[in-house]
Amino acid sequence: MTTFDEYKKRIDLSEYAQRQGWEKDDAKSTATAAVLDKKSQGQTQDTIVVYKGQEHDYFYTPNNSKERGDVISFERLKNGAEWKDINDKLARYVGEVPQERQLPQQVNSHSHNQAFQHNFKFQPITETEYLESRGINKTTIHADEFKDRIFNKEFSYKQHLENGVNQLGKMAPIAEADKAKIQEIGLEKYYSKPFFDQLKTVQNHVKDTNELPANYLESLKNTYGYKAPEGATDRIIVNTSFPLRNEEHVIASINRNEEYNRIERPKENAVWSSRTDFDKRPVNAVVIHESPIDSLSYHQLNPPKGDEKRLYIATAGNISRDQPVLIEKLVKESQAEKVVLANDNDPGGVKQNINIAGRLNLTEKSENTHAQLNIHDRTDARLLITINHQNQQEGQERLKEIAERFTTAINKSIPDGAEREARAVVVQNGSRSSEIEIAFIANRENLISVEQALIKERGLENHMEVRRPAEKDYNEDLKRANPYIVSYQEQNSREHIAGRYNKEVDAYNAVAEKAQERPDAKEVSAYMEIRTNEGSKKVVLAHYDRENERVVATPEFEKRVNEQHNQQGTAAIDRQQQAAEAEAKANSGDVRVVDGDGNIVGKTEYKVEVDSQGHSNVRKEQRYDQEELTREGTSGREIQTAMNKEVAGATNRGAGNVDGADLKDTKQDISQEQESKRSLSM
Structure with missing residues (x-):
């Protein structure tokens, strides 16, 4: 049977x-x-x-x-x-139906490099403009943590449009002539974002009605676009790509540019992660985000201190059913002390924290309690908690305790007389495992209460920490920390952000640099975006004057640039003086002359001093035991001359404390020198 x-x-x-x-x-x-x-x-x-x-x-x-x-x-x-x-x-x-079901095909075994070449055609990261437009600087992009974790990849808008049209044709029949017309309009608009937004509206209409809108070609024609360069047949740009790996292979990729954000192939259980094998230091913390962009932003805003080392993991959006298994494996392999949940500062980000906190097994207690949060119709939240126990009575008691703790945590802020927002329902009470569902309104306050209660319930207080950005996500925080935007316009007026900067002087210099890099640009400028009640307002601070080949700035902006130039000059002098003083410290010392019993009969103390301009000079102080020198048959002047040679040699060699020859050797050197002079005079 x-x-x-x-x-x-x-x-x-x-x-x-x-x-x-x-x-x-x-x-x-x-x-x-x-x-x-x-x-x-x-x-x-x-x-x-x-x-x-x-x-x-x-x-x-x-x-x-x-x-x-x-x-x-x-x-x-x-x-x-x-x-x-x-x-x-x-x-x-x-x-x-006698045949057996088809299991998912296994990926053939091959190296990561082969996977890159065969499946994704990644290229080394050389084009960094997109990341810089998000405020991420080259130092962060090329940090050891992110080597071979960020790539470039060519992207054809013509091919992208063709894929979209083919997908649309699967939902509703499209005549070949109309397909060609869509491509013609796409090139005419030079594949602008408004054009693709309208195409998405058409696709949504077909999903709802199973037929194309009567005027869909006209609606595409009426979108805003840019004039295509003469002779253009496509628009090819360079994407920034983040590979998604499972335990063995790269199976998907996040591909980004200023208008495009897609995951190539299903991500399944794969995640993006930084490197930890660039040195032998242990990993201190695993930091989890939804997007690699947020990981790079977090790293730049909060650089590791001292010997701190981190593993960054990004889930590429909402966490999937199978990703927690891989994340847990990576956490345990890294032997990190703590997991930091650094997801978005909105209800979706808190939900992400809850579902990660509900699945990762980092303690013995957490292995017996798991949770999954689902939200329906935006506000109807259901937290399903599953527990393991020894017998049904123990399970019943634990369910009662969990119900009390979670409903109290959610309802504690509700004023007297108002209806309670959380309720608990036992789904099942078995002999070895049980389930309870906590239903509540999915507002921010309630979600955070559940997040904190769940971390405590699973015994993760000392192993898991939540860090929320000030803005929606950490990239928004980074943009806020770098308010000066440098952009350039193509001849067809399409604008591109080239970078974001923290200081006025850096933005000023970037305007000149970008103008040299883009000689055909219609305009290169620096500006700030000011938020007002009416929305965002663009305030131009500087632009490049091609006729006079210089940057023209507003008076206040230029004043700040000059102040920062002077500060940088002073800082350069300070660095020069610090280097000179370090060298002076190494060269300072003394030369001593001793008699046969080891008594010091002459000593020169010399010190290398540095003036305010970083220039060095040698200061000498000499002391002699003249009575002892007379008994030894020499003069202080002769000893002084001999010791000055020692001082000069010591400063030239950069030595520390230098003992001169003893008195006997010094007298011998003097005698030899005098004998040499007599020979020359004869």
Whole structure:
């Protein structure tokens, strides 16, 4: 007799559902997830998403977190089947469909470099303008942590448009002449963002109505665009790419430019991560963001101190079902002391924190408690907590404690007389595991209360920390810290941000540099964006005058530039003087002359001094025991001359304390010198 486990392994759940009247939505489905709708008279009544696991397929209902599971659960929840009928139904189905389900194909084993070349054609990061437009400087881009983690990749807008038109054609028939017309309009607009935004509006209309708008070509024609350069047939730019790796390979990539943000191929369980193998220091913290851009921004705003070392991980958007497993593996392999959740400062970012905090097993206590948060219709939040325990009574007690702790944390800020916003419902109380659902309104305050309560519930207080940006995300914080924007305009008036700067002098210099790099640019300028009640206002501070080949700035801006130039000059002198003083310290010392018993009979102390301009000179102080020198048959003058030679030699050699020869040797040197002079005179 076939068991339920065997049914689950053999049955393709997507195909099984379609044979019972569910319709697959190809536009929403991906290579790893099928979206299916149950319709009545053309109206969607229910939707499920089916995933292919390694052992069997499973599904979930986007609008109901309780409805999820395998083919057995599908029969119970969607068809209301009794247990006694399920086996017969599945047996009949397997008899009609004898083939075994297709498991996901395994990626052939090959190196990361081969994966880059074969799948993604990444190029070394040389074009950094996009990242600099976000305020990320070259020092950060080329830091050891991010080597071989950021790449360039050529991007064809013509090909991008062709892919979009083909996708549209799958949803509604498009005549070949109309496809060619769309490409013609795209080039005419030089593939502007308003053009692609309108194309997206057309696609959404087709999804809702299954037909093209009557005037869709005219709507594309009426969008704002730029004049294409003469003879242009395409617009090719260089993307910035971030590879997404699973445990073995690069399987996807985030590709970005100023108008484009897409993930190439399904990310599945893969994440973007920085490097930790650039030195032998241990990892202190793992910092998790939604975007690699935020990781780079965080690094630049909060550079590691001293010997601190970090591992950055980015989930490329909302965390997927399988990413926590890989993240946990990376955390444990790094042996980091702490995980820092540095996601966005909005409800979506707090939800991300909750779902990561609910899945990572960093302590023994956390291994027995897991949580998943789902939010429906923007405000209806459901936190499903699963616990492991020894027996049913223990489970019942723990469920009661969890219900009390979480509802109290959420309801504590509600004024007396107002309706409580959190309630707990026990989903199941088993002998070894149980589930409880906490329902609440998904506002910021409640989400943060749940976030803090969950970290405590799983025993992660000493292992996990939440750091929120001041703005929406850390890149917005970085932009705020670098308010001076340098941009240039093409001849067709398309504007590009070239960089963001913290100091006026850096922005001023960048205007001149960018004008030299872009001799065909219509305009190069520096400006600030000022927020007002009416919106954002652009205030131009400087521009490049090509006729006179110089930067022209507003009086106040130029004043600040000059002040900073002077400060930089003073700083350069200070650095020069510090270097001279360091050398002087190494050269300072003394020369001593001793008698046969080791007594000092003559000493020259010399010190190298540095003036305010960084110039050095030697100051000498000599002392002699004249009585002892007379007994030894020499004069202080002769000894002084001999010791001056020692001083000169010491300063030239850059030595420290230098002992001169003893008195006997010094007298011998003097005698030899005198004898040499007598010989020359003869």
